[in-house]
Amino acid sequence: MESNEFTRANVPAWRSARDWLAEPHGTVNLGAAIDRHAALRPDQVAIKVRGADGTVSKLSYRALCAETTRIAHALRVVGLRPGLKAYILLERSVEFPKLVLGALKAGGVAAPLFAAFGPDPIATRIGVGGEGVLVTTHALYRRKIAPIRARLPQLRAIVLVDAPEGAWSDGVFDLNLLIAESGEGPCSVDTDESAPALLHFTSGTTGTPKAVVHSHAIGVSLVATGREVLDLGGLDRFWCTADPGWVTGTAYGVLAPLLIGATLVIDTAPFDPQRWLDTLACMRVSVWYTTPTALRMIMRARPLGQPPLEATSLRVVASVGEPLNAEVVEWGRTMLGQRIRDTWWQTETGAIMIANTPAGASADGSMGRPVIGVRAHLVRRLPLGLIHVLDDHEAAEGELAFDAAWPAMFGAYLDQPARYRSQFSNGLYLTGDLARRDARGDYWYVGRVDDAIQSSGHLIGAYEVERVLMAHPAVAEAAAIGVPDDTCGEAVHAVVSLNAGYAASDALATELRGHARARLGAVMAPRHIEFSAELPHTRSGKIMRRQVRAQALGESIVDLSMLEEASLHEA
Ligand code: 6R9
Numbered sequence: 001m002e003s004n005e006f007t008r009a010n011v012p013a014w015r016s017a018r019d020w021l022a023e024p025h026g027t028v029n030l031g032a033a034i035d036r037h038a039a040l041r042p043d044q045v046a047i048k049v050r051g052a053d054g055t056v057s058k059l060s061y062r063a064l065c066a067e068t069t070r071i072a073h074a075l076r077v078v079g080l081r082p083g084l085k086a087y088i089l090l091e092r093s094v095e096f097p098k099l100v101l102g103a104l105k106a107g108g109v110a111a112p113l114f115a116a117f118g119p120d121p122i123a124t125r126i127g128v129g130g131e132g133v134l135v136t137t138h139a140l141y142r143r144k145i146a147p148i149r150a151r152l153p154q155l156r157a158i159v160l161v162d163a164p165e166g167a168w169s170d171g172v173f174d175l176n177l178l179i180a181e182s183g184e185g186p187c188s189v190d191t192d193e194s195a196p197a198l199l200h201f202t203s204g205t206t207g208t209p210k211a212v213v214h215s216h217a218i219g220v221s222l223v224a225t226g227r228e229v230l231d232l233g234g235l236d237r238f239w240c241t242a243d244p245g246w247v248t249g250t251a252y253g254v255l256a257p258l259l260i261g262a263t264l265v266i267d268t269a270p271f272d273p274q275r276w277l278d279t280l281a282c283m284r285v286s287v288w289y290t291t292p293t294a295l296r297m298i299m300r301a302r303p304l305g306q307p308p309l310e311a312t313s314l315r316v317v318a319s320v321g322e323p324l325n326a327e328v329v330e331w332g333r334t335m336l337g338q339r340i341r342d343t344w345w346q347t348e349t350g351a352i353m354i355a356n357t358p359a360g361a362s363a364d365g366s367m368g369r370p371v372i373g374v375r376a377h378l379v380r381r382l383p384l385g386l387i388h389v390l391d392d393h394e395a396a397e398g399e400l401a402f403d404a405a406w407p408a409m410f411g412a413y414l415d416q417p418a419r420y421r422s423q424f425s426n427g428l429y430l431t432g433d434l435a436r437r438d439a440r441g442d443y444w445y446v447g448r449v450d451d452a453i454q455s456s457g458h459l460i461g462a463y464e465v466e467r468v469l470m471a472h473p474a475v476a477e478a479a480a481i482g483v484p485d486d487t488c489g490e491a492v493h494a495v496v497s498l499n500a501g502y503a504a505s506d507a508l509a510t511e512l513r514g515h516a517r518a519r520l521g522a523v524m525a526p527r528h529i530e531f532s533a534e535l536p537h538t539r540s541g542k543i544m545r546r547q548v549r550a551q552a553l554g555e556s557i558v559d560l561s562m563l564e565e566a567s568l569h570e571a
Contacts, residue, residue: 011373014407017223021216021259023190028216030197030255031068031104032188037261038065041234045263048237049094050279052269059094061261064101071102071175073182078133078157078173082107082189085132085199087155088244089113089122089140092268095161096244097254099135104197104216107189108132111199111211114245114539115140119148121209125201126154128211128414135159135175193217199414200247202347211414212347218251219259221351221408225371226256229343229355230287231316239265239279240289246540247347248320252289262287273301280311287316292324293477293541295340299331300476300499308335318343320352321541323445323463325470326365342367344445346431348423350408354443365467366442367435375403377428378437387425397436399449401428434461451545453482455490458523462545465526468519469494472512474502477535480526481549494526495548497535504531 021033037044042062049057059067080086086103088110090096096112103110111129113122122144126134131154136145138160145158155171163174191197198214226232230252238257242248257264267279271294280288302309317338319328324342332340344354344367354376356368370376378398379387390396404427413420423430434446447461454460465480476499482490496512498504509529517525530552536544549555 013224013228013372014220017220017227018193018407020223021219022193025190027190028193028219029104029107029188029191030216030219030259031072031101031106033219034061034068034101034258035065035188037061037234037258041261044234044261046258047094047097047264047266048283049266049268050283056283057094064098064258068098068101068105069187070179070182070184071098072105072187073184074175074178075102075106075108075133075135075159076187077178077182078159080106080108080133080156082191083109083196084156085109085111085129087111087113087126087129087132087134089115089117089134089136089144090161090244091115091137091140092244092266094266096249097258097264097266099161100250100254101258103135105188107191107195109196109199109213110250111201112245112250113201114243116243116539117144117245119144123148123151125209125211126152128201128208129199130154130414131156133157133159135161138162138164141172191216193220194411196411198250200250200347202247210416210419212247212410213412213414214350214408215411218350218408219255221406222251222256223259224373224407225352225355226252226260228372229341229352229357230256230289230318231358232257232260232262232287234261236262236286236315237265237284237313238262238287238289239267239283239285241267241271241276241291241294242289243539246321247350248289248540251351271297273298277302277309277311280309280314284313285311286313287318288314289318289320289343291541292319292322292328293537295319295324295328295332296476299328299335302335303500304331304334306335308337311336314338316358317341318355320345322543323367323467324365325467327470329364344368344433344443346433348410348429349402349406349431350410351406353402353406362440362442363438366438366444368443369441370402370443374406376443377401377403378435379425379428379430381430385422385425387428387430389426389428395437395439397434397446400431400433400435400443402431403427404429451481453480453490453492455482455485455492456488456523460492460524465492465494465516465520465524468516469496469512469526471519472515474498474508475512477543479535479543479545479548481545481552483528483549483553491528492524492526493528493530493552495530495532495535495552497532 038061046061046064047059086108197216201209240253318341341356343352362368436444447463451462462480466478469478478496483493485491
């Protein structure tokens with residue numbers, strides 16, 4: 001299980017991706033692999049950036065190759081060594097992909113952090129991640145790092161991408177000066193494909209965040225799924241809207257498109273529905289990878305009935321991070337002229353595992369089927385770490401699990417071997433998500449095992465309830481939670497935000513309860529409906545059900561990981 005033996009697996013998509021990534025002598029360095037495009041098509045645009053003021057700038061593969069090599073030299077000068085971390089604390093910017101690739105070329109482990117984190121979650125994560133260097137901007141340094149500098153003995157150096165003149169002292173360096181003074185020659189460390197490349201932090205339900213380790217082998221799955229699911233090729237202009245701090249921001253926001261040789265589109269402005277629609281059009285985006293939350297906000301700003309959007313180059317639209325409800329898919333078909341493809345994966349899986357692929361005609365609202373090479377199962381957990389695997393050929397509901405042998409499978413939770421082992425049983429990786437498989441073999445999201453509601457002896461997936469509420473024309477978003485109840489253990493409670501044109505009222509609450517009851521039955525239908533102007537989200541767009549629950553129960557937030565997620569909103 002822990003030795004990832006995918007290279008011997010007979011999956012042509014993986015073999016061809018690996019053949020493309022590997023050096024002639026067999027090693028794989030994802031930072032260096034991108035240079036192959038610089039050799040083959042040096043003038044091809046690698047990155048196209050739309051600045052907040054609307055100006056557009058371009059970087060060729062030749063320039064990207066040269067600049068990331070210089071960054072690798074610079075990072076080595078300040079102490080980055082193979083296996084050490086390069087913490088990257090940056091907003092959406094052209095610097096982000098350059099720093100990720102430069103760190104990889106130097107043999108370092110790229111460890112992105114959300115720029116919206118406050119000082120505390122940053123210190124916690126660097127404490128978990130261990131020794132390395134930190135790259136950030138001058139403004140973020142002043143606000144987030146300077147106040148906690150004394151708590152960060154793990155940092156060998158801090159590098160500013162935009163240091164004001166004369167700002168370097170006391171272990172703080174100016175990246176441009178470092179570049180000017182470092183070597184020019186090739187700089188790429190030969191890394192074995194099992195060498196660590198990425199470190200991503202995810203918060204669980206309890207305790208400290210987990211640091212998920214990925215090796216350079218992740219590139220094999222990223223290339224294979226980039227081609228198969230996103231249909232990416234060398235002529236595409238690909239826009240991944242993910243925040244750089246989220247796993248999607250590195251995997252598909254940097255690596256997949258650049259390994260494939262596409263043009264990466266970056267918009268440095270914060271989310272705004274009209275701005276994003278403009279970006280789709282003016283950057284002539286052909287493949288767009290975004291989140292249901294962003295799509296629902298755009299849908300709110302531009303509901304059905306208004307003229308369709310003018311994004312004529314758009315060929316593929318895909319979504320990740322949260323369930324994609326059928327209403328959004330329908331909106332996309334009319335307004336974008338595209339069937340939005342859902343994709344399911346996790347920080348731990350490293351790459352897309354289940355998707356609506358071009359070939360498969362899966363039902364709207366379903367996540368689709370396992371991607372080529374991946375084998376999915378539904379399981380029930382039994383005592384003593386044992387599991388019961390449900391018949392793969394039948395419709396069923398259970399915890400989603402995968403044969404633990406795909407290239408992008410995570411290699412460890414840093415320093416937590418027991419926690420890592422507890423995610424596996426019988427050669428399967430257990431995801432912690434509940435899913436349903438229908439008779440056609442499509443997978444439907446049911447909810448997180450942790451968020452499941454126990455009511456009158458039934459286990460209810462939060463999303464099963466939310467999906468039905470969102471099908472009502474008044475509801476924009478919904479969060480279903482369990483609240484303590486003397487008779488049924490937990491009662492289902494829903495908090496909803498409304499679409500434009502609808503106002504909260506007792507009558508609407510009654511109507512929504514009736515709507516849910518008619519479709520879900522008495523056990524699953526929410527007993528209470530509460531209205532909220534907006535539901536709390538993480539930066540990656542996930543509804544924070546634990547926070548919704550704490551608010552509904554009038555509890556103060558005591559869970560550490562929740563506090564950290566909440567601090568994402570203090571920017
Ligand atoms: C890439 C990413 C993972 C969790 C995952 C699941 C939820 C992701 C989804 C989805 C429904 C989808 N999730 N994709 N739920 N439909 N298409 O999101 O990684 O931040 O680790 O989150 O997100 O619950 O377990 P990560």
